[in-house]
Amino acid sequence: MLKVLLVVLLFAAVTYALVRVIERRGVARPAPRGQRTQRPQRPPARPVAPDDDEDFLRDLDRKRRHPEDPEA
Template identity: 55%
Template sequence: MLRFLLFVALFAVAVYIVVRLAEQRGGRRPLPRRRGPASPPPRVMGPDDDDDFLRDLDRKRREPEDPDST
């Protein structure tokens, strides 16, 4: 068990050294950006999704307009 822990520790040190050297030499390159729309296209909004439409519909239902008052 002690050999296994020693192996893991040496492996971790070796990986650390390799990563440090790669960072110091500028081995990190920026990832390429994907071309595409920055935001999804706007969704088509139906009347049942429009708060103003629903509010106006509720108002008309509560206070019906009198067609003879024009």
């Protein structure tokens, strides 16, 4: 029974060490002192829904006030 426990503990330790190494590789390295890193450029903000789009709302208001075809 002691041998099984030893094997399980050894397996857990090796797995833990591998996970730590893999996690550290994914983390960006800090910049050397005196150097600044550039942040990634964000794409310009855009409307997500029609009610967020000022041009869309302005066009709706214009169409409501000045209908092009009153019979339609």
